[in-house]
Amino acid sequence: MGKKILIISPVPVFPWHAGNRMRIKSICDALITRGCELDFFYIGFDEKLSENHYTFFNGQVLDHLIDDTTTNFVKEPVLRIQEIVNGLKTRAGYFQRRLKYGEDSARFNKSLSEFKSIKKQRLLKEQIQKNIYDGVLLNYTVYSHLFDLFDDNVIKIIDTHDRLSDRYTLFLEEGVEPVIWKSISSADEKKSLSKADVILAITQKEAEYFRELIKVSKPDILTVTHLSPYDEVPLSAGRSGKTIITVGGKSEINLNGLNWFLDKVWRHITKKFNDAELLVAGSLCEQSSAFVYNENVTLLGRFDSTHEVYDKAGLCVNPIQFGTGLKIKTIEALSSGKKIITTKEGASGLERFIGKGLVMSDSPEEWVREISSHFECEENTADFKETLKAEVHKYNEEAFRNIYKAVQLETETLS
Structure with missing residues (x-):
């Protein structure tokens, strides 16, 4: 049992x-x-x-x-x-x-x-x-x-x-x-x-x-780590190659990162590519009054499944500037078969994926170069995705082993 x-x-x-x-x-x-x-x-x-x-x-x-309601002292004196x-x-x-x-x-x-x-x-x-x-x-x-x-x-x-x-x-x-x-x-x-x-x-x-x-x-x-099995989400038909996406919840940390990206990176991209589009998904959109955006930014709002958002772009960004723990949106994008550009903080705990779909840099200039390169000449991603898939599998297997170890279940049956 x-x-x-x-x-x-x-x-x-x-x-x-x-x-x-x-x-x-x-x-x-x-x-x-x-x-x-x-x-x-x-x-x-x-x-x-x-x-x-x-x-x-x-x-x-x-x-x-x-x-x-406030506990009644007369009826329940010990609790009060x-x-x-x-x-x-x-x-x-x-x-x-x-x-x-x-x-x-x-x-x-x-x-x-x-x-x-x-x-x-x-x-x-x-x-x-x-x-x-x-x-x-x-x-x-x-x-x-x-x-x-x-x-x-x-x-x-x-x-x-x-x-x-x-x-x-x-x-x-x-x-x-x-x-x-x-x-x-x-x-x-x-x-x-x-x-x-x-x-x-x-x-x-x-x-x-x-x-x-x-x-x-x-x-x-x-x-x-965050469990996120590999489930590649292909780009839906008719989507532009000059579309990127960022996903985030409603928080000051995510808002700070998005404002950094819009100011330091995105305005340079839109000057160079006037048909570029940034999609913002998640409850972060509810803070739209706190960031400046233009016609090159589309707010998608909340969503029910990752497929709803990750099928809209081949490139993801996570511009988070500070925080603790693992950046779940980074591994989520990688597990969906997407290339993602992020900061050192956004890659924390996920450094094993650098060069396997993950690009890490704190330099706005490097971000502009990476996004421009992606727009100008999208690489053949077949080899990159196979390598990424294998790494995601190992990443999840290690997490499963420790979950089972925590509750004293056998782990030998894991492949």
């Missing part, structure tokens, strides 16, 4: 247009394929989950709804006291960071207690008492307090998705106001990661960072 594993996530899996959702779904697909039974607990606060969750997971989708104590910890964390690390850390880093919902934790505790789990796979480090609900014999796995230590500094260094999301102190990240038996890092670089941060043999730290 297969292993029974609980998946916990602060984001829904469906619709899976965002990179983090695609990652969660891909890992779940891999485990289901190996005979695992997966339950799912949503720790976010959307009232309703898509019906796809109930058909995709082959175990239970646990109840996630709570009463989000727990919530008050948690709130005091949040406040204390702010002052501790301010004294120890300064005003920026106090303002932009969050306390672990801010990610803790006492009601959600209680709801999960009530439901797992009826189940015996072999493992629990938790998405994002900041929710590791939930591991306290499980016995020592349950394998506790954190899929980190990203390094979170002082993440706000990446924004400040680029002159961008930090996004109030998941940025915590290195001390809190160490504390949170130390609760796990296994940590999944999205790049080797981040795996090395976590090892240095924790400095103990436990937990086991494995690199699981």
